[in-house]
Amino acid sequence: MNKVHFIVNPIAGRGDATFNKASLSGYFEPEQYELTIKTSNYPGHATLLAKESLAEGAGIIVACGGDGTINEVASCLVHTKVLLGIIPMGSGNGLAESLDISRNIKRAVEIIKSGKTNRIDVAMVNGKPFFSNMGIGFDATVISNYNASQHRRFWAYLKAVIKSIRDFKYNEKINVEMNGKSFKTRPFMFFISNSKVMGYDISLTRMASLQDGLLDVVIIDDLSKFQMLFMGLFILLRLDQYLKKIQYYKVKHLKLAFEDKQKEHLMQADGELHNLMDREIFVNVEEKALHVLCP
Numbered sequence: 001m002n003k004v005h006f007i008v009n010p011i012a013g014r015g016d017a018t019f020n021k022a023s024l025s026g027y028f029e030p031e032q033y034e035l036t037i038k039t040s041n042y043p044g045h046a047t048l049l050a051k052e053s054l055a056e057g058a059g060i061i062v063a064c065g066g067d068g069t070i071n072e073v074a075s076c077l078v079h080t081k082v083l084l085g086i087i088p089m090g091s092g093n094g095l096a097e098s099l100d101i102s103r104n105i106k107r108a109v110e111i112i113k114s115g116k117t118n119r120i121d122v123a124m125v126n127g128k129p130f131f132s133n134m135g136i137g138f139d140a141t142v143i144s145n146y147n148a149s150q151h152r153r154f155w156a157y158l159k160a161v162i163k164s165i166r167d168f169k170y171n172e173k174i175n176v177e178m179n180g181k182s183f184k185t186r187p188f189m190f191f192i193s194n195s196k197v198m199g200y201d202i203s204l205t206r207m208a209s210l211q212d213g214l215l216d217v218v219i220i221d222d223l224s225k226f227q228m229l230f231m232g233l234f235i236l237l238r239l240d241q242y243l244k245k246i247q248y249y250k251v252k253h254l255k256l257a258f259e260d261k262q263k264e265h266l267m268q269a270d271g272e273l274h275n276l277m278d279r280e281i282f283v284n285v286e287e288k289a290l291h292v293l294c295p
C-alpha cells in the first residue's frame with residue numbers, strides 16, 4: 001500500500017482550491033493508495049505536518065501550494081528517500097514550472113501516480129534549504145511590497161514591482177567571495193537560482209539546471225530608474241540576454257558579507273521574506289539531495 005500524504009496550503013494562489021479526501025479519492029485506486037490530507041493552518045505549519053507524516057511512514061508527501069509551501073514541506077525531505085510530490089496551487093509556481101509539472105490537478109496527479117522520480121539539487125543558505133531561488137536587493141523589496149498588498153495575483157505582483165522601482169534604495173554594500181575571486185558590489189539585485197523559472201513564467205536564469213550541482217548567480221549593479229523599467233520590459237519579453245548590465249556566474253558555493261552596519265538585511269528565499277540578522281551569508285548546493293516525482 002502506498003501511503004500518500006497531501007499537505008494543503010489553503011491560502012496559496014487564489015486561495016479558492018477545493019481539496020479534500022472526496023475530491024482526491026476519485027484519482028487514486030483505494031486498493032493501492034492510502035491517502036491522508038492535512039491542512040496548513042499558519043505559516044510554518046506545513047513543516048510540522050511534513051515531519052509528522054515522515055514519522056507516520058508516508059512514502060510520498062505532496063505539497064499542494066506554491067514555492068513557499070514546497071519549501072516548508074521539502075525542507076524535511078532533504079537527504080531522505082521519501083518522495084516529494086507537487087500539486088501546483090500557488091501564484092507563481094516557479095519550481096513546478098521549472099520541473100514541467102502541470103497546474104492541471106488531474107495531470108499533476110498522473111505525475112505522482114507514474115512514480116517517475118528525479119533527484120534534484122538543494123541549495124542551502126546559512127544551512128537552510130531553498131529549492132528555487134533567493135535574492136537580496138530588488139527582488140526582496142518586491143516580495144515585501146507584494147506581501148503588504150495582501151493579494152496573491154499577477155497584477156498585485158506587477159504593482160509591487162512598480163512600487164519597488166519607485167522606492168528602491170541602494171543600501172547594501174556586499175563583499176562577495178566566489179569561484180576563487182573576491183570583489184565588492186552594491187547591487188540592485190543579487191540573485192541566486194537553483195531552478196529556471198522565478199514564477200509566472202518569468203526567468204533570469206533560463207539556462208539553469210536543477211541537476212547540475214551548480215547555482216546560477218545573477219548580479220545587476222547600479223541602475224537608474226529608467227534602466228530599471230527598461231530592464232523589466234526586456235525580462236518580460238525574454239530578451240534579458242542582450243542586457244550588458246547583467247552578470248551571470250555558475251558557482252558551487254559563495255560567501256557574502258554585508259559591509260553596512262545596519263542590523264537587519266532583507267532577503268527572499270523561495271518567495272518568502274527573511275530579515276537576516278547575520279552579517280555573513282554562506283550559500284552552497286547539496287547535489288541531488290531531494291527525490292521529486294516529475295514527468
Ligand SMILES: Nc1ncnc2c1ncn2[C@@H]1O[C@H](COP(=O)(O)OP(=O)(O)OP(=O)(O)O)[C@@H](O)[C@H]1O
Nearest residue numbers: 012013041042043065066067068069090091092093
Ligand atoms: N493557513 C495559512 N494562513 C496563512 N498563511 C499560510 C497558511 N498556511 C501556509 N501559509 C503561508 O502561506 C505562504 C504562501 O504560500 P505559497 O508560497 O505556497 O503560495 P503563493 O505565494 O501563492 O505561491 P508562489 O510562492 O508560488 O507564488 C507561505 O509563506 C506559507 O507559510
